[in-house]
Amino acid sequence: MINKKIISELEKIVGKKNVIISKEELVCYSYDATLKHHMPDVVVKPATTQHVSKIMKLANKHRIPVTPRGCGTGLSGGSVPVKGGIIMSLTRMNKILEIDKENMLAVVQPGVINLDLDTTVGKVGLFYPPDPASKNQCSMGGNIAECAGGLRGLKYGVTRDYVIALEVVMPNGDIVRTGARTVKAVTGYDFTKLFVGSEGTLGIVTEITVKLLPIREHKETMMAMFKEIKDAGQTVSNIIAAGVIPSTLEFLDNATINTIEDFKHLGLNRTAAAMLLIETDGYKEAAIREMNEIIRICKETGAIEIKKANNEVEREELWAGRRSALAAITRLNPSLLQEDIVVPRSKVAEAAVGCEKIWKKYGLRGANYGHAGDGNLHPSILSDERNKEEMARAKKAIREFFELAIKLGGTLSGEHGIGTEKAPFLDLEVSPEFKKAMMSLKKAWDPNDILNPGKIFYGRRY
Numbered sequence: 001m002i003n004k005k006i007i008s009e010l011e012k013i014v015g016k017k018n019v020i021i022s023k024e025e026l027v028c029y030s031y032d033a034t035l036k037h038h039m040p041d042v043v044v045k046p047a048t049t050q051h052v053s054k055i056m057k058l059a060n061k062h063r064i065p066v067t068p069r070g071c072g073t074g075l076s077g078g079s080v081p082v083k084g085g086i087i088m089s090l091t092r093m094n095k096i097l098e099i100d101k102e103n104m105l106a107v108v109q110p111g112v113i114n115l116d117l118d119t120t121v122g123k124v125g126l127f128y129p130p131d132p133a134s135k136n137q138c139s140m141g142g143n144i145a146e147c148a149g150g151l152r153g154l155k156y157g158v159t160r161d162y163v164i165a166l167e168v169v170m171p172n173g174d175i176v177r178t179g180a181r182t183v184k185a186v187t188g189y190d191f192t193k194l195f196v197g198s199e200g201t202l203g204i205v206t207e208i209t210v211k212l213l214p215i216r217e218h219k220e221t222m223m224a225m226f227k228e229i230k231d232a233g234q235t236v237s238n239i240i241a242a243g244v245i246p247s248t249l250e251f252l253d254n255a256t257i258n259t260i261e262d263f264k265h266l267g268l269n270r271t272a273a274a275m276l277l278i279e280t281d282g283y284k285e286a287a288i289r290e291m292n293e294i295i296r297i298c299k300e301t302g303a304i305e306i307k308k309a310n311n312e313v314e315r316e317e318l319w320a321g322r323r324s325a326l327a328a329i330t331r332l333n334p335s336l337l338q339e340d341i342v343v344p345r346s347k348v349a350e351a352a353v354g355c356e357k358i359w360k361k362y363g364l365r366g367a368n369y370g371h372a373g374d375g376n377l378h379p380s381i382l383s384d385e386r387n388k389e390e391m392a393r394a395k396k397a398i399r400e401f402f403e404l405a406i407k408l409g410g411t412l413s414g415e416h417g418i419g420t421e422k423a424p425f426l427d428l429e430v431s432p433e434f435k436k437a438m439m440s441l442k443k444a445w446d447p448n449d450i451l452n453p454g455k456i457f458y459g460r461r462y
Helices: 004-014 023-027 049-062 114-122 140-146 191-195 229-241 254-264 284-300 312-323 325-330 345-361 388-407 423-428 432-445
Strands: 042-044 066-069 086-089 096-100 105-108 163-169 175-179 204-211 218-226 248-253 274-282 303-308 335-338 365-367 369-371 380-383
Touching: 004 042, 004 049, 023 042, 049 066, 049 086, 049 163, 049 204, 096 114, 105 114, 114 140, 140 204, 163 191, 175 191, 218 229, 218 284, 218 312, 229 248, 229 274, 229 284, 229 345, 248 254, 248 345, 254 312, 254 325, 254 365, 274 284, 274 312, 284 303, 312 325, 325 335, 335 388, 345 365, 345 388, 380 388, 388 423, 423 432
Parallel strands: 042 086, 066 086
Antiparallel strands: 096 105, 105 204, 163 175, 163 204, 218 274, 218 303, 248 274, 248 369, 335 380, 365 380
């Protein structure tokens, strides 16, 4: 499909050094943070919107699949080129184009790292709230594609809540702009929100305008250990019912606690069934008052240990432990299958207990952690993909994770996306009519099915 002539045309667009065809280098673009992998035929690294437009026009003309890619940290197979073709790596488009302190917004290119944006705007007293655990290495373009969430999602929301305008290259190469730099904008259809979370199947984002918030004056951080998962779950419900909305409210089960302790040596209670990591922020007096109320609730619901961070060093230690959860549990077995279910907050404990029962039912090792405040859990199976029989059991367990989430009134994904990993299970949640509507939109905008094909709809073209 991709011959020397196509390669030559790509080189004319972006320069020879930005077109990769060696097999050794192509391997580096064949996978993400899942176990999925598929070799692309070529990797192209554009530097401008015009580059992206010209590449898409060429690809559309010759019916060549194009898979957009950021930093490859995704957990749904979204940037894996399952149909081969072109990987379009957007890492060269990594400039922060503007910081508007007066209007509290920033304009960035898709290759900007989440943490770099947050650090840069922090110098002028602002912050960018969406903070996925991989924020020090994931790109804004990838965050847009998957509608990334993060630890602050309970109080501050997710990526979709902060993107106000986009520049997007369509599958045919057209360049469109959506949204506005204003607080309000209801002119026409809200394509901005549609593109956020579309997993690179509808267009390639080349410029992003996000709103920012003022840095909070003070933060209070604590952890609470529980003898039973149900007690931790009840604590989450009671905190929200009391009208207290922490900036973060994280859950970790016993397996995760122990792997983090092995990894970071923080002095965590290895016997606890569950841990909640909680932070309040705002004006100092208000943050302290909210934390005192949370501590009271934790004691009331049977916390066996409560530890409050007394300074910034202790606070950072606690958060470093939470952010290392994925890396820590990955050390236990060669292969990690991590999911991304969401349930109503009142069902967090039931979901966590249910997931544990499921992996034990299939004789598997597992761990669970996540954003308890917004009901988003990451049940994980620790396996070895070389063991085919074990992997078969793992896949059965994963299906039951999703069935449990739907049964509890939840959803398949909160922040990782559908990609290829969850595509086989889409029908558990989405009606045939809604799926048809989505596929009709995809067909209208990408009639040749070249943009990130093989994602969401599980192998069906339309």
